[in-house]
Amino acid sequence: MDQAKDFYDVLGVPRSASEKDIRKAYKRLARKYHPDVNPGDAEAERRFKEITEAHNVLTDAEKRRKYDQFGRAYQHAQQSGQWRSGDFDDFLRHFAGAGGTGFTVGGSFGDIFGDIFGRGAGPGAGRVRTEARGPRQGDNVEHELGISFEEAVSGAQKAISLTLADRCPACDGVGGTTQTCSACGGTGMARQGGGVLNLNAACPRCQGAGREVTGRCKECGGSGEVQRSRRINVKIPPGVDGGKRIVLRGEGAAGVNGGPRGDLVLIARVGEHPFFRRQGADVHVEVPVKFTEATLGAEIDVPSVRGSAKLKVPPGTRNGQVLRLKGMGIERMDGSGRGDQLVKVRLVTPDRLSRRQKECLEEIAAEWTDDPREDLPA
């Protein structure tokens, strides 16, 4: 079991060792194996990480208690072949906060994890680092979507081009090349005067990550993001109204550390129409009607958003009267059918009459004996 050496053995202390003894043992070994003392020595670096892990766990009373408990359970299970060594290795890496790739351990490890990481971990401990490196969903992006009146009525398929933040392909979102932190030698711990490690504080240079970014990525200038034009197909449902939000899942900004993309939220801005005026699902229009049509009644052709429609003008229709064309409005987005078209009548009076027209009207006038003004005050 080279991958998972017993933490007590690593530090060379008995299981009954006091916290003070453990710290003392660690300092002694840390001085010996610190990467600064052994530049370029991979074995020393490995040993240094090993003792650091052991130290981090055994000097934390809660972690130590869990390790004591878990370590024995592990040994037992190992003998009966229940757990693979890889699992345990993963566990140890997270447990000691040496920086893993994510919570990939399943099964019975979950409870133990929850317990350990649910409690506050100290500065520079695994929990903090793991979260900072964990996958995170990209931001939601809001964008206005200009739609013509007609597109809003009938629905449409539209291709739009958007410039959105994407993970820089050159540096994979890191912002540059990384190397072992020069301040802490990869331990993630702060150093005090004389090269003594401060075992409780995170390294200020790398914030405890153990690696630092060197050399700015030329592609993204160090931000880790590039602006990329994306072509997105949008299906505009019929009946969409101004201010309506169309959500396209997973079309927003790129995720961080392998997280999913955010959403793209398109806010509809619907254009005006020179003739039709929209109010929700209803459409309002004003139509000129001859006074003869209005008086005698008629069936006239009027434009609607659904094409030409027949409108019955009942006899005796007055100026300004509103006639309704049922179901000739716009689709309601809740699926409850269509609105109506409301036609406001604008009476048209001829300003020039032929001789014959005049004679006819004079005959009508002579016959029109009741006075519409008889009720007015004198």
Ligand SMILES: [Zn+2]
């Ligand atoms: Zn880059």
Ligand SMILES: [Zn+2]
């Ligand atoms: Zn550092």
